[in-house]
Amino acid sequence: MSTDTAKKDLLRGGQFLVKETKSEDVFTPEDFNEEQKMMRDSVKEFVEREVWPHKERFEQKDYALTEEVMRKAGELGFLGVAVPEEYDGLGMGFVSTMLVCDYISGATGSLATAFGAHTGIGTMPITLYGTEEQKKKYVPKLATGEWFGAYCLTEPGAGSDANSGKTKAVLSDDGKYYSISGQKMWISNAGFANVFIVFARIEDDKNITGFIVENDPENGITFGEEEKKLGIHSSSTRQVFFNDTKVPVENMLSERGNGFKIAMNALNVGRIKLAAASLDAQRRVTDLSVKYANDRVQFNTPISKFGAIKSKLAEMATSTYVGEAAAYRAAKNIEDRINIRLEEGNSHSEAELKGVEEYAIECSILKVACSEDVQNCSDEGIQVFGGMGFSADTPIESAWRDARIARIYEGTNEINRMLAVGMLVKKAMKGHVDLLGPAMKVGEELTGIPSMDKPDFSKLFAEEKDMIAKLKKVFLMVAGSAVQKFGPKLEENQQLLLAASDILIEVYMAESGILRAEKNAKRFGEESQAEEIAMAKLYLYHAVDIINTKAKEGIVSFAEGDEQKMMLMGLKRFTKYTNMPNVVELRNKIAEKLTSENKYCF
Structure with missing residues (x-):
């Protein structure tokens, strides 16, 4: 198919509302090619071997286990699926990156969070915005799991209003480095990260600036204790304090004042990946609930035979099936848009950024829908299990707790709801x-x-x-x-x-x-x-x-x-x-x- 034909047939972001989509033009999970099926099966096998048997350890705040599993995931190439081959990644398409994120995330929210933070907001900003020198220096280590990344944006007074951060970056008199001072909170992977993407304000700039900061305790970097959280117990989450941390000027990420743009574009990708990360959790909860309902006998009858339980199981499966349909439909649209831009001569970075940005509305829609569906699914799972569902001895209880953070990550669902409509109106005003x-x-x-x-x-x-x-x-x-x-x-x-x-x-x-x-x-x-x-x-x-x-x-x-x-x-x-x-x-x-x-x- 020529680029012109592809562009003509491919709907722009938001156009699903005003143009009819034919079923033959959507991508579904049944369309996975052989390479994607092999990757899916490899990830599933990895999770069944390295993650699911250790579910209890993840609930006991075993941060070392999360780091160990992440390192093994890196050795198998799972951390570098989206990274171009020249930086030691697999260079696979957007659908494949979604697929890996999907199937690696279902067993425990702790690994899902560590994986998402590292591959998305920890690695991707350098891959997409870094200079060639920065990419060569950092991305291969991140893609292989030799190093781990974290993302320092949120501050005590700057959550949803990300651009209002108070962390400062002051240029040295000799112009060779910036001194960064400030406090960051809710930093995933902070306990074992080797490199941070840090956002700070230079002088009185309107917008923040991004920096690549190596973790060196002798360079003014200290940490708070591990946060006590409702769920994702083995996801390392700590405050990070920067006290005159010296960062070479060549470690500025992109241009001065471009940090807010980096943060927002990273969130677009993060939103659709979070939707993917919610899918296998729903599959697993539905699986467990079906098996329990078949085994649990009351009044001489398996409870799966009762209408009230049938209703719950059907609704759980339905939200999962539709979530899969919507997530992979959008993922393929993004992949096609990226490929069109590559054929037009765009760089990998520009093609990926613009490809995802085109479907920012769909990314917000999916983030909201799938994060709420996984919460509802796990809640109904507890109900199917009855009293046992409330017990920490069953995996349903932790699934419910882990699901709760998904409605807050990557911009709260309230913000994403308003963003989806706001972005659509802006697209209309631009004539898109x-x-x-x-x-x-x-x-x-x-x-x-x-x-x-x-x-x-x-x-x-x-x-x-x-x-x-x-x-x-x-x-x-x-x-x-x-x-x-x-x-x-x-x-x-x-x-x-x-x-x-x-x-x-x-x-x-x-x-x-x-x-x-x-x-x-x-x-x-x-x-x-x-x-x-x-x-x-x-x-x-x-x-x-x-x-x-x-x-x-x-x-x-x-x-x-x-x-x-x-x-x-x-x-x-x-x-x-x-x-x-x-x-x-x-x-x-x-x-x-x-x-x-x-x-x-x-």
């Missing part, structure tokens, strides 16, 4: 996504006479795809009217933004599930995909309900009188099924497949 035209058409539809034609829903997913199209109209109706009313002040209306974002999230996730199931039904046959089809329909059913609730909340917050009445009538029309699915039947179908296979089998 045409929201105005479709929003005006929805407005005309609201004031026009509804069509009396009965649509043909005889084909698989015909009604569901029609519903997805209508749900997109709900977002355009609510967001379009809100932008008209508030203009630039829209960002001040946070609760309205949160409601609009939930609509956007559910549209993307539900559509991804439908497209995955449709693509697989076409190539493998509908009969073989009966449970997958049921999951796609079940997720959509919930999405319709959520969107209905959130849209009402948004509409009544800013519209009054006839305008409000018209929008609420439109909402009713856009969320109405012609043939309501039998949700109990869908859940039973999914649960029976799970319990017969005795595992998450999708």
Whole structure:
């Protein structure tokens, strides 16, 4: 496929809202090539050998074990999947980097955090922003696990407002080094990191600057005690103090004042990787819950036979299946965009940065959706286990605790919700996504006479795809009217933004599930995909309900009188099924497949 053809067919970030996506154009986990399957299997084997048997040690704050496992992961090449071959990495594509992050992260949040912090925010800023000398000096050591990296951005007074940090960098009189002084907190891998990416402010610059700082206790670097945390017990998390720490001027990362940009772009990648890191945790919790439900007998019956338990297992599997669909759909879009830029002559760094930045909206959507799904999944897992689920003797308890941090990492879910809508509006203003035209058409539809034609829903997913199209109209109706009313002040209306974002999230996730199931039904046959089809329909059913609730909340917050009445009538029309699915039947179908296979089998 030529670059021009690829660019024409590949949707830009956010365009899923206003353009139809065909199932044959999405990438699904069933599309993994042989190399990716081999990598997946290697990671799974590694986790079953080196991580899962030592689950209890990870819960007992065995930081040395985390470091040891990370070093072994480096020896097998898992830390360098995204690193170009010239810096001793594997140079694999974005989908493969997602896949490794996915399957290495499910057994314990401690390793997931150490891996994500090292490969993402610890290594990636140097790979993408470093000079050639910096890359040659640091990246090979980081890619192989000889050294470990950490990322020092957050401060006591600078969390979500990352650019407000007080850490200072003062240039020496001879111009050879900067002296960095300040306090950083919540630093993952701090206890065993060899190199830090540190953000500090030079003089009164508007934006912070990034530096590569080697860990040398004789150079004014000290640490707080290991933090006592709800979960991720063996993830080293400490405060780091810099007291006139001398950093050579050649260790400035990128340009002066470019630190905030580095931080934000690192977060974009971190968000979609965090979504991937939530997937195998859901698979494992679902697996454990299915096995327990099959083994646990009450009233002379395995509890997996009871409707209440079937409902839980079906919902857990459904959120996992749809999360996989959405995460790998976006990952392949990013990989394709990176490849297009490489073909156009961009450097690896520029291609990767711009490729991910293009889908920043989807990255935020996935971060929110998957982090909340893994929490819900582990919560329901505890419920399936009953009293045993509350015991630390079962792995479900730690899974629930480990999941909780995911809603805070990489920007809280509240911030990511507002970012997703804010970035979409900005894209529209730049002309990258045409929201105005479709929003005006929805407005005309609201004031026009509804069509009396009965649509043909005889084909698989015909009604569901029609519903997805209508749900997109709900977002355009609510967001379009809100932008008209508030203009630039829209960002001040946070609760309205949160409601609009939930609509956007559910549209993307539900559509991804439908497209995955449709693509697989076409190539493998509908009969073989009966449970997958049921999951796609079940997720959509919930999405319709959520969107209905959130849209009402948004509409009544800013519209009054006839305008409000018209929008609420439109909402009713856009969320109405012609043939309501039998949700109990869908859940039973999914649960029976799970319990017969005795595992998450999708």
